Amino acid sequence: MFYREAGDFKTSYASDQQTFPIKLDRYFVWGVLAIAFLVIPFVINDYWEKSVLVPFLVWAMAALGLNILTGYCGQVSLGTGGFMAVGAYACYKLMVAFPEMNMFLVVILAGLITAMVGIAFGLPSLRIKGFYLAVATLAAQFFLVWLFNKVPWFYNYSASGQISAPERTVFDIAVTGPNAPPWATYLFCLILVVVFAYVARNLTRGRTGRSWMAIRDMDIAAEIIGVPPLQAKLSAFAISSFYIGMSGAMFFAIYLGSAEPTEAFGIDKSFLVLFMVIVGGLGSILGSFLGAAFMILIPVLLKNIMVGVLGWPADLAAHIEFLLIGALIMIFLIAEPHGLAQLWRVTKEKLRLWPFPH
Amino acid sequence: MSPDFLNLIEVILNGLMAGIMYALVALGFVLIFKASGIFNYAQGVMALFAALTLVGFQTGQVPFAHLINAIFGTNVHHWGDGMNTFLAILLTMGVMILFAWLVERFVLKHLVNQEPIILFMATIGLAFFMEGFGDLMWGADIKNMDVGLPSGGSFWWEDVTKTWAAEGAEYYGMYIDVLDVWAAGIAILLVIALTLFSQYTKTGRALRAVADDHQAALTVGISLRSIWVVVWSIAGFVALVAGIMWGSKSGVQFSLSLIALKALPVLILGGFTSIPGAIIGGLIIGVGEKLFEYTIGGMIGGATENWFAYVLALFFLMFRPQGLFGERIIERV
Numbered sequence A: 001m002f003y004r005e006a007g008d009f010k011t012s013y014a015s016d017q018q019t020f021p022i023k024l025d026r027y028f029v030w031g032v033l034a035i036a037f038l039v040i041p042f043v044i045n046d047y048w049e050k051s052v053l054v055p056f057l058v059w060a061m062a063a064l065g066l067n068i069l070t071g072y073c074g075q076v077s078l079g080t081g082g083f084m085a086v087g088a089y090a091c092y093k094l095m096v097a098f099p100e101m102n103m104f105l106v107v108i109l110a111g112l113i114t115a116m117v118g119i120a121f122g123l124p125s126l127r128i129k130g131f132y133l134a135v136a137t138l139a140a141q142f143f144l145v146w147l148f149n150k151v152p153w154f155y156n157y158s159a160s161g162q163i164s165a166p167e168r169t170v171f172d173i174a175v176t177g178p179n180a181p182p183w184a185t186y187l188f189c190l191i192l193v194v195v196f197a198y199v200a201r202n203l204t205r206g207r208t209g210r211s212w213m214a215i216r217d218m219d220i221a222a223e224i225i226g227v228p229p230l231q232a233k234l235s236a237f238a239i240s241s242f243y244i245g246m247s248g249a250m251f252f253a254i255y256l257g258s259a260e261p262t263e264a265f266g267i268d269k270s271f272l273v274l275f276m277v278i279v280g281g282l283g284s285i286l287g288s289f290l291g292a293a294f295m296i297l298i299p300v301l302l303k304n305i306m307v308g309v310l311g312w313p314a315d316l317a318a319h320i321e322f323l324l325i326g327a328l329i330m331i332f333l334i335a336e337p338h339g340l341a342q343l344w345r346v347t348k349e350k351l352r353l354w355p356f357p358h
Numbered sequence B: 001m002s003p004d005f006l007n008l009i010e011v012i013l014n015g016l017m018a019g020i021m022y023a024l025v026a027l028g029f030v031l032i033f034k035a036s037g038i039f040n041y042a043q044g045v046m047a048l049f050a051a052l053t054l055v056g057f058q059t060g061q062v063p064f065a066h067l068i069n070a071i072f073g074t075n076v077h078h079w080g081d082g083m084n085t086f087l088a089i090l091l092t093m094g095v096m097i098l099f100a101w102l103v104e105r106f107v108l109k110h111l112v113n114q115e116p117i118i119l120f121m122a123t124i125g126l127a128f129f130m131e132g133f134g135d136l137m138w139g140a141d142i143k144n145m146d147v148g149l150p151s152g153g154s155f156w157w158e159d160v161t162k163t164w165a166a167e168g169a170e171y172y173g174m175y176i177d178v179l180d181v182w183a184a185g186i187a188i189l190l191v192i193a194l195t196l197f198s199q200y201t202k203t204g205r206a207l208r209a210v211a212d213d214h215q216a217a218l219t220v221g222i223s224l225r226s227i228w229v230v231v232w233s234i235a236g237f238v239a240l241v242a243g244i245m246w247g248s249k250s251g252v253q254f255s256l257s258l259i260a261l262k263a264l265p266v267l268i269l270g271g272f273t274s275i276p277g278a279i280i281g282g283l284i285i286g287v288g289e290k291l292f293e294y295t296i297g298g299m300i301g302g303a304t305e306n307w308f309a310y311v312l313a314l315f316f317l318m319f320r321p322q323g324l325f326g327e328r329i330i331e332r333v
Helices: A023-043 A046-072 A080-097 A103-126 A131-150 A182-205 A207-217 A219-224 A229-256 A267-280 A285-309 A314-335 A339-353 B003-036 B043-059 B065-072 B085-106 B116-138 B155-164 B178-200 B202-212 B214-219 B224-250 B254-270 B275-295 B305-319
Strands: none
Touching: A023 A182, A046 A080, A046 A182, A046 A207, A046 A229, A046 A267, A046 A285, A080 A103, A080 A131, A080 A229, A080 A267, A103 A131, A103 A182, A103 A229, A103 B305, A131 A267, A131 B116, A131 B254, A131 B305, A182 A207, A182 A229, A182 A285, A207 A219, A207 A229, A219 A229, A267 A285, A267 A314, A267 A339, A267 B116, A285 A314, A285 A339, A314 B065, A314 B116, B003 B043, B003 B178, B003 B202, B003 B224, B003 B254, B003 B275, B043 B085, B043 B116, B043 B224, B043 B254, B085 B224, B116 B254, B178 B202, B178 B224, B178 B275, B202 B214, B202 B224, B214 B224, B224 B254, B254 B275, B254 B305, B275 B305
């Protein structure tokens, strides 16, 4: 009754092939975007910015990146943390070297640099697959973090070995540094995430995305029907690293402000993003957002309940959080291997037939 | 012999010892992978959990004391002076068997016929779960493990090696941790025991049948589910041994679970399906990373042990994707 595609006639190829072909989907997306752009910036405060919205956007970007690689192209990567570190350090070097540069450009350039590193570490994927590749990406994770720890050029020879983001602006509004207003940092991240989510959605619908999915489903068969594995795998690595690099840059410059590689970009971050992708749904753009929201909100919620309401000590809450997250991952894999996105699809399917399901 | 050469020998010896420790963890992986095709990421956390439980029993901690105190406002922590080490080991083994049964009952049973990568991610979830559970049960503080194994440098070896050095050279002997030697001995015993078990017992034969072909094993009346419980119990036992060794060496703490990550390159080198491969892979990684740190590491900033094993495995994969002793990977459309 509410969700129908009947009666939504298309009269041109353009309207038939638009990003969201169903009218109600389109209205829904526009509605969400309207709230995100026109309402939230006016009501946002420091707490919501720092502990919910900005981390959600940053991790959604990372989850998008990993979903392209793991969900669409089927190459499991445990090197997300390392690639985020590349993005962060590239961003830092650019911010310091070109103080006048627009922050959008800085973040995108940082993403491009990460994409090149991603291609280099993606090369083994042409020869190895599955777990073996996962271990190979671990090499990226540990090597990159070690590199940023040990080579002083990356952190500009600062005594503490940390990098910290100087104040940089977009059209004279500060988006990094301690003086940046919450709405500015939020909008900055939001614009990047929305634009690149749109790009990702269309990439995965097109030729590139289809070749990734062919490789994922069976690479030998894909090769036989004429999908070039070299191009498909390396482009997946490049684009995925591009997204992850941008998310690393935002994570460092906007969210953290200052970072130390072992702490900020450790292996636990790789797992966090992997969990987001699993929980949200492998091979789904919407799933990346749902997964990121889930994994960001659950700890905040649990902490508020256990420490705030029940008054338990914080370390106890942390242990229970670990336990619950592990259990949730297993429950998701058992009950719904396709993640939250599949639940959404099922709901839509039910809505189409409601109230007469037979 | 010149001191430099002796130092090199010392580095290699210590690398071999470290390699045995890696191999101990890798063994558990291989066992589970062979029998069920599951790459069990939680093996490292199982070692941590086993070690935590053992120390908990030994010192007589009250399980979940922290949680109980938080809920009821009490202040319990110990129920007595603890128990005999041998008894504690037996009890811990019981806990690991119970754990194996629970995993089979609540997780694996529902994931039959899923893709390997899904199973792998499920074990990552399991690892997180166990880590939280272990900390919740026994507390997250660093604990000392003492099961009566000797430790510390061997003076005898130091004296012997001192005489090897050239006359008048500044050399003070080699350092070998006695505990590492014990670990090596125990690892060898473990491998012999596992080999005997799988060759000469009925269950062992069933295990090998399952590893060979699941369906064929089912048709001759082997219960896959009970075999899985057995395999996970054995892996739990190996984890317990690894946990005791690592725990005695560096204390029972969170970083124990990270040795699982170190075991990955070991497996890649040795191949996922070969027990001797796990041992030899461990030795190669152990010696390789110590030698690299000793010769080149100092020049490029040190602490190369963090990543060298993975990079070595990566290069190795380029030339031999199935590992040294792994079965050849054949793919069909």
